[in-house]
Amino acid sequence: xxxxxxxxxxxxxxxxxxxxxxxxxxxxxxxxxxxxxxxxxxxxxxxxxxxxxxxxxxxxxxxxxxxxxxxxxxxxxxxxxxxxxxxxxxxxxxxxxxxxxxxxxxxxxxxxxxxxxxxxxxxxxxxxx
Numbered sequence: 001x002x003x004x005x006x007x008x009x010x011x012x013x014x015x016x017x018x019x020x021x022x023x024x025x026x027x028x029x030x031x032x033x034x035x036x037x038x039x040x041x042x043x044x045x046x047x048x049x050x051x052x053x054x055x056x057x058x059x060x061x062x063x064x065x066x067x068x069x070x071x072x073x074x075x076x077x078x079x080x081x082x083x084x085x086x087x088x089x090x091x092x093x094x095x096x097x098x099x100x101x102x103x104x105x106x107x108x109x110x111x112x113x114x115x116x117x118x119x120x121x122x123x124x125x126x127x128x129x
Contacts, residue, residue: 002027003075003128005103015100016091017107021075021128028129030067034080034122035059036115044118049081050089056123057097064127072102073127080110080122090121 002024007013023029037045037052038059045055061071081087087109098104105125115122 005105015104016094017104019106021106023075023128028067030064030069030073030127030129032060032063032125032127034124035063036119036122038119047118048089049085049087049120050093052119052121053090053093053123054096056121057093060123060125061097067129069127069129071097072099073129074105074125075128076106076108076126078108078110078124080112080115082115082120083111083113085120087121 004022004024005018006022007019011019035056036059037055039045039055045051057071060074064070064073079087079090081090
């Protein structure tokens with residue numbers, strides 16, 4: 001596929017993320033806009049970061065599947081979580097959906113002052129197929 005996950009010597013190595021991902025050649029790339037923990041009707045699925053994160057990940061998977069891809073094709077996540085809410089539940093949701101046999105993507109997490117009403121997390125992604 002022409003994608004390499006980079007974890008150079010001398011840098012922290014984590015099973016949860018890669019330091020960088022390199023796309024070696026032109027290929028199909030999917031840029032997924034921010035996904036919240038909302039159902040098909042646009043309603044927030046629950047009051048916790050965990051519930052909302054799991055739904056956001058499911059939404060990402062649905063988008064990828066519509067293009068013949070899977071979560072394993074994601075090379076970068078960008079996660080925004082509302083200040084004052086621990087993202088530990090979001091990490092637990094990630095661990096439920098991510099196949100540990102796949103190299104983890106690069107991840108950026110931002111703590112923000114707020115999102116839409118009732119929304120505690122927003123996740124966007126880039127996938128290479």
